[in-house]
Amino acid sequence: MTGIEDAGPSSGARAAHDEEPPPPLPPRPSLQPTPKDRASLQSKPTTALSSMTIQTLSFPDGSRGTFSTTVDHSAADDSAPPSTEGYDVSALGFYSIGSARKQDTDESMSIMSMSPTLRPPGDLESLLVGDMAKKSPAWMLLRSQSAAIQPFEVIRSDQSSTFAGFEREFDDIPDEPDRDWNDGDRLQLWKSKLKHYMILSSAGKPIYSRHGDLGLINSSMGVVQTIISFYEGAKNPLLGFTAGDARFVIATEGPLYFVAISRLGESDSQLRAQLNALYMQILSTLTLPVLTNIFANRPSTDLRRPLQGTETLLSSLADSFTRGSPSVLLGALECLRLRKSHRHSINNAFLKARAEPLLYGLIVAGGKLVSVIRPRRHSLHPSDLQLIFNMLFESGGIKAAGGENWIPLCLPAFNNRGYLYMYVSFLDDRPDSASAMDTSDADEAVAIILISPDKESFFALQKMRDDVVTELKKKGHLDLIKGTALKGRPSVTEIAPSTHISHFLFKSRANVQFCMPSLQPTFDSVLSRRRLMSLYSHLHATMHARHSHLKVLHCVSEEATSLAWITPVFEFYCIAGPNTSRAVMTQGANKIMQWAKREEERLFIIGGGVF
């Protein structure tokens, strides 16, 4: 993290300099290569980049054919003969350059790092096509034999260094009184973290840091504040900069500065979304008027005091980003897969028991939505639910407390000006298990969440809970919910037998919900899960880059093959082993798609119970 002191200011200045005269040709396909790939490009480009290095660097990820489909199945038909046409790199060149040209300014901040792509596109194209032609025949032969290789079985060496130390990412930095550690060592440990989040007030008062106590990093915070306010003062707010292999993204929300520092290769907009979620968490604690007032009256207020006790919520939120969360990436929720009739009668039991002051009612099992009831005029915003789920399922506070909870909270997307009151009850039949509530238990925990605008309505909602539970027990739905939650997600092979796809995400855009198969066994470890999520976030960033009208994206690398497919109805991302051909890929994708269509009403809550 020396970057803050050393490289920070200079690259910041560079960024601003770049901004003044609009860059002549800013073809920064920042979202095109995988984020890690970009990292490798960043470190190498300025040192006399030869064509050969481009080739080796960008081929693994860069050789992606883009083709648009209008009909669902045409992709499969097209791709049946895996010819070079599939690797139509001129299309790639066109897309990437075209989209990059329109990148907004914050993306163009790090133009420097992408200088090699300033070469005429034709150059790159011929180079890659030639390469393909050379490799193709042998490739095809090999590929047909070795599709069984799992994603990330082969890891590029520069890739493995990106994630070096990721296993230790969530370890605590020892506190001050620990005699075995001196400040230098602790600072070293702090710098070794791949991801940092910092929140500070515009007056420079530290508010939150994911790693290290604030005493340890006070000076770094000071530097950050100085840099940010320098640009702020020049009426030219700093949005982000790159120092070494770390990307700094800065978000200013009223009196607060949010800083994300990532060496995991996430895109600026993804980091910005994460910072926004942290801001939402703060609003959820304080509400916007309170936050504004605090700083309007005393700009030098130490916000740590009003936020006391919510550090764990911020940290669990931050860690879920660092670990990689499909829910956050897609901005969607996951539901518990239930038969339509079952879901229907659960909804009805829920609606029947409704208490007068109820605004929203949710039944959640292991972080997956089972049932929602809501007033006709209001729907729940995923970002609000994300805060609730984080509070209940990621940070252990509520569940470990036992009993029922009555929690004042603001749901910023619903209304950032006032509090709602949330009744939470975990349904735990086994009284003896109270002591054994570890993380594994959280996977199947069933909770009833009842939200009301009336702070005196605890007992009304408690009665509603009792009624709902009685009704659900009577019909055996409670056991059904618990059983289903315990069983977990289905594996890919159950969904689409004999496919080579290892994992996928399917988001229903209309329902703002997603589904995915089990992460086991391939993506079981923290590290492999992070690799998977990095690949997904790269696909997602590419598909959602402004002005990139991509519908289908096929990426091939040494580590994995991936496919993204977006229509107005759904978003689909899938990953397979590195040697999987496009035809096999599309075939698998189609199978999954058919499954999702067939199971739609089981996978997703459509509408929910409305009153």
Next chain:
Amino acid sequence: MADSNAPKPSSSVKLVLLGEAAVGKSSLVLRFVNNDFQENKEPTIGAAFLTQKCNLPSRTIKFEIWDTAGQERFASLAPMYYRNAQAALVVYDLTKPTSLVKARHWVAELQRQASPGIVIALVGNKLDLTNDGESGRGDGDSEGVEGEDPGDARKVSTEEAKSYAEEESLLFFETSAKTGYNVTDVFTAIANAIPETSLKSTRGPGASNVASRAGDEQRVNLNGPREAAKEGCAC
């Protein structure tokens, strides 16, 4: 259900825990209700509602416990919890003098605002961090002294707190939620201190009085007493 095992009369007592953040309110409750302890417990958000029975020779008391969050920002919600409560546990941390100051504030507020007959217990927690901790093994606690110095982390003397408690006629205990020392005793003492008469009378009319006085929306008034009445006969 309560009547099935004992023909003794049983009644509900509403109890609220108040005190500065991180003094161990939730840990006391967890020890009392589940006989369990968790190191580095995460802070309570809002309030938690738990119940536990306490068997006395002559009757059974069912505690309805409001375990409130100690953070400053939740202070304004406290009246909702102590209003109508028959007992209060005001908790401080024996190793932190400021927490006793805060406790005094809570006692004063309760005496001013809560129902007149409220039984208040002043509880100094974290006895395991002091030399008096009977089974107190003061090591390993993140907030406490580290193993190398078997010194006393106590910053609030028993005499000081005790004399204050006597002045204000509060019950007084020093406890350790970690070892369980004195925890049940606090609740038993409270159960004993609650006058028989208040058990009989407060539930019905008292509850509805308070609810109608404080409730700002009509539907609350309807739900509050009805719920209270239901609980009363269930026991």
